Structures are given as C-alpha cells and as structure tokens.
Amino acid sequence: MSDWRGVDTGWGRRAVDFSTLSEPANCREYVTLHQHLAVGPGDRLLDIACGAGLAIExxxxxxxxxxxxxxxxxxVAVARDRSPDADVRVGDMHELPWPDGSFDVVTSFRGIWGTTPKAMTEVRRVLAPGGRVGLTVWGHLKVSPGAWALAPFRxxxxxxxSNQASMVALGRPGAGEELLAAYGFVDVRRIDVPFAWEFPDPETYARAIASTGPAFESIQNVGEAEFLASAAEMxxxxxxxxxxxxxxxxxxxxLARTPDPRSVNGEGSPPPRSST
Known part of the structure; x- marks a missing residue:
C-alpha cells in the first residue's frame, strides 16, 4: 500500500474514541480559523485531512x-455520519479528486506538515482565483504550558x-510564510490560534490521546498497556x-489567498479579518 493508505492503521484504529474524546477539544481552533477566513453562506469549502469531520460540521x-x-x-465514516450532505472522500491530499478552481476556501487543521509541503500544489490548484486558504500547525511547543500532554508521543x-520534530517545523517563525509564498499564495499572514485539551481525569486523557496517529507510533514501540499507564501517570x-x-x-x-487576475494588481484584496 502507498503511504497515505497506511495512515488509517494509526488514525483509524480508534476512530470513535478520537471523534468523541479528542477532537471536540479542537473546536476553539476550528472556530477561530473559520472566523478569520470569514467562512459564510455559499462558500465552497474543502477541509483537507478532515479526520472525523467536526470542522466540516x-x-x-x-x-x-x-x-x-x-x-x-x-x-471518513464518522465525518459522513456527522455531515451526510457533505462531499467527504477517502484519498490522498497530494492527488485531490476535484477539478481546478472547485473551492472558495481550503482549510487544513494540523493536517499539512513540514514533511508534506507538496500538498500545497493541490491546494492551489483546487482554489478559485482569489480563494482563501487557512492552515494550522503546532507552534512553540517547548514554551507551551500544556506541552506535558504531548510527552507520551516521545x-x-x-x-x-525525529520525524515528529520535522513535521512540526512548519510552526517556526517564517516557515509557513515561506512555504505559502513558494507555492504562489499572496497576502500571507500568521495568527495565534487558541488551543486547549481538557479531560475529566488522567485515564480519559490517556484513552483520548491513544486514539491519535502519533500515539500509535508510541504504542508500536512500548505496547498499549504501557502507553496508557505512562500517559495517565504523567x-x-x-x-x-x-x-x-x-x-x-x-x-x-x-492565512493567504490565491492571486486574482481580475483585480488591478493581480493579487486580490487582503484576507478577511475576524469581526472579533
């Protein structure tokens, strides 16, 4: 199988746990980016690496x-159950199954990483002229007060x-801006996005993070019982x-846009700003 098909082994093995215990904490992140992109009625929106589809909903x-x-x-089965009217597909973000210019907005929430930059070629292709793009990535983890919650991945x-470190490199100052500019996006800017995991107890926390792909890599190395015990203890x-x-x-x-040849300077207007 190709690499992208192997993703389900780690991310799909506990799909129900992920969608109910882990993903709901992402709401702050989803709502913030939608607000900054001014997502509204009639926008054709594609979410890449959509997971269980809460951002789509x-x-x-x-x-x-x-x-x-x-x-x-x-x-994807969970995403389709949540949003039966949405066009949710299984596939590779490097070969998107939609025609050129199909969308007004493309989002990806910690789905495009420093290790998958070529996905931006397809993002650019499926966006209409002047289309908006919004990506999120982990930021400065070492100074994050909640960095302890990621420690079990080590x-x-x-x-x-080592590969995890390469993935999060896109959050370094200037890295995302450089990537978007290299793929022809304009009006690029960086924002801080609120994010907080909350859990009722250590055991629920351990079960929640065990449903993620990075946790599966740890489970492969030390076993599920040891992973759950170590995470709860932390x-x-x-x-x-x-x-x-x-x-x-x-x-x-x-946040960025595709150039719009219909505008005076070919670059379109600045990305929409949040009303908050």
Missing amino acids: LAALRGAVCAGIDASHRL LAAEEKV ARAHQREGLPLRAEIAVVGY
Whole structure:
C-alpha cells in the first residue's frame, strides 16, 4: 500500500474514541480559523485531512457548502455520519479528486506538515482565483504550558520522534510564510490560534490521546498497556481539585489567498479579518 493508505492503521484504529474524546477539544481552533477566513453562506469549502469531520460540521453551520478528504476510511465514516450532505472522500491530499478552481476556501487543521509541503500544489490548484486558504500547525511547543500532554508521543522509536520534530517545523517563525509564498499564495499572514485539551481525569486523557496517529507510533514501540499507564501517570501531576485537566498548547495559523487576475494588481484584496 502507498503511504497515505497506511495512515488509517494509526488514525483509524480508534476512530470513535478520537471523534468523541479528542477532537471536540479542537473546536476553539476550528472556530477561530473559520472566523478569520470569514467562512459564510455559499462558500465552497474543502477541509483537507478532515479526520472525523467536526470542522466540516461547524463550517456548514456558517452556511458553507462543504467537502473533505482524509486518508482514514474509518474517520471518513464518522465525518459522513456527522455531515451526510457533505462531499467527504477517502484519498490522498497530494492527488485531490476535484477539478481546478472547485473551492472558495481550503482549510487544513494540523493536517499539512513540514514533511508534506507538496500538498500545497493541490491546494492551489483546487482554489478559485482569489480563494482563501487557512492552515494550522503546532507552534512553540517547548514554551507551551500544556506541552506535558504531548510527552507520551516521545515513547515512540527514535526515528519516529525525529520525524515528529520535522513535521512540526512548519510552526517556526517564517516557515509557513515561506512555504505559502513558494507555492504562489499572496497576502500571507500568521495568527495565534487558541488551543486547549481538557479531560475529566488522567485515564480519559490517556484513552483520548491513544486514539491519535502519533500515539500509535508510541504504542508500536512500548505496547498499549504501557502507553496508557505512562500517559495517565504523567497527567496525574497536573490534576487540580475541582477543575478539569487542562493543557494549553501553542498553535499557529497561516492565512493567504490565491492571486486574482481580475483585480488591478493581480493579487486580490487582503484576507478577511475576524469581526472579533
């Protein structure tokens, strides 16, 4: 199987746990990017690496006509159940199955990484002239107060941990801006995006993160029982009386547009700004 088909092994194995225990915490991230992109009625929106489709569901509530693609057929099944009217497909983000100029907005929430930059070729292709793009990636993890919540991912084999570091490199200052400009996007800007995981107890936290792809790499190395036990033990140090476990982690967003030859200078107007 090609690499993208193998993604389901890690991300799809606990699709229900991911969609109910992990993904809901992403709502702050999804809503923030939709607001900055001014997603609204009639927008044709594609979400790349859409996972279980919560971002698609939220975009549709703003009036967008939505599509999505993910490499995990089990996560796509959840996305289709949540949004039966959306065009959600299983596939490779490097070979999008839609014609040129099909969308007004393309989003990807921590789905395009420093290790998959060529996906931006397809993003550019399927966006209409003047179309908007919004990406999020992990930011400065070392200074994030909730960085402890990502520590169990370091139980993976050394080469996997090294690859994780290459993936998040896109969050470094200037990296995202350079990538978008290199693929012909204009009006590029960087924003801070709120993100916080919240869980009722260490065991729920451990089960939630065990449903993710990076956790699967750790589970392959140390076994599921040891991963769950280690994750729960790490979380106990961060329990607070009468409050949920909370892990605030730096996430950054990149906003840009495709050039619009219909405008005076060929670059279109600046990306829409949030009303908040």
